[in-house]
Amino acid sequence: MVFKFGTFLIKFSVYINCNKMCYRKTMRWLNSLRVANNHNIGNNVYSRIFVQTRDYAARKGTREKAKQKKIKRAIEKIGFVPPEQFKKQKVKAKVSPLSLIDDSQKKPTTDDVYVMKFHPQPIYSLKEAIEFHRETHHPTMFNEPNADVNAFIELNMKFAKRNKYIDQFSNVVETPHPFKSGDSGFNILALSKDVKQQELAEKAGAKIVGGAEIIKQIQAGRFEFQEYDYIVAHVDILTELLLVRGLLKRKFPNTKVGNLGNDMHKLVMKFKNATRYSAIQDADHKDYGQINVPFGKLNMDTTHLDENLAAIITNVYSVGSKYQESFIARVQVSSLPSTEYFKIDISGYLPKKIEEPVEEPVEEPDDNIILDSH
Secondary structure, X not given: OHHXXXXXXXXXXXXXXXXXXXXXXXXXXXHHHHHHHHHHHOOOHHHOOOOOOOOOOOOHHHHHHHHHHHOOOOOOOOOOOOHHHXXXXXXXXXXXXXXXXXXXXXXXXXXXXXXXXXXXXXXXXXXXXXXXXXXHOOOOOOOOOOOEEEEEEEEEOEOOOOOOEXXXXXXXXXXXXXOOOOOOXXXXXXXXXXXXXXXXXXXXXXXXXXXXXXXXXXXXXXXXXXXXXXXXXEHHHHHHHHHHXXXXXXXXXXXXXXXXXXXXXXHHHHHHOOEEEEEEEOOOOOOEEEEEEEEEEOOOOHXXXXXXXXXXXXXXXXXXXXXXXXXXXXXXXXXXXXXXXXXXXXXXXXXXXOOOOOOOOOOOOOOOOOOOOO
């Protein structure tokens, strides 16, 4: 009887210890049952059977997990998300576009059909590039025979010796053969004391022509000179212009820019039919800049386009050649709506370096040489 009851007691205590839901009340009842049994049989059960009845406290982490399960979390509904967004894409370091221009290390092509990224970009003459664009702009394709021809000029904005960069700049080029484009036809303010010069400026196409009275209005703040792209002036009104030099700032007429001179007709025509370009510096890589400027129409004569492009490249090169010998890195010709860019050879447009003749050293006779005498 004792053995059977003891076996039952062991099984029952193990069951209680395994089950976490039975707690102190069950343990108290078990202790009272054990004491009553020992009193009845007159034996000490603890000497033969040891029953562990220790109370274990739940860990703090277990309690916190139980609380979190009871809390109802609000589920936010999200629309359809493409599976590509779940993948962690490796962020590649941005490479300067200037380093991608030099493709001399790539293998030359051996066939007419090839993958362009594995081979050097072909170089064409301007005549070939224009003919390619004329084929794509034919009425049977894009039907834009009078489209603008643009020069995409890429620049090396880094100084040759110092760790500095050339700032962004803008300039105006007087092309030998004028053409109408979206960037041409500027509003011009012409200033001169001479009535004849004012008439010449008006005939050339200046929007407003005047003299000292306009300068007084600018000084009083009653004339909006900001509405005009360029201000040209005759040298006879330079003294009055000095009074508003602080207001005009960059628009102040200057001989270097070419908007101050003696011939008002020539000054106005220069800026009326001129081409303006801007060198834009890359936001991430300061050593790279680019210019996108039109230099003619597709239906113009090829020689006229060649002369216009030569004037633009010469003007751009004159700005940065004093800082960087290889200032112009690449020139490509494009024409919208076509997306093709043709790299052209610009060696003929850049000024040639004058190589100084190398004087050959004159050999002096050696005094130690013994001449045979007969």
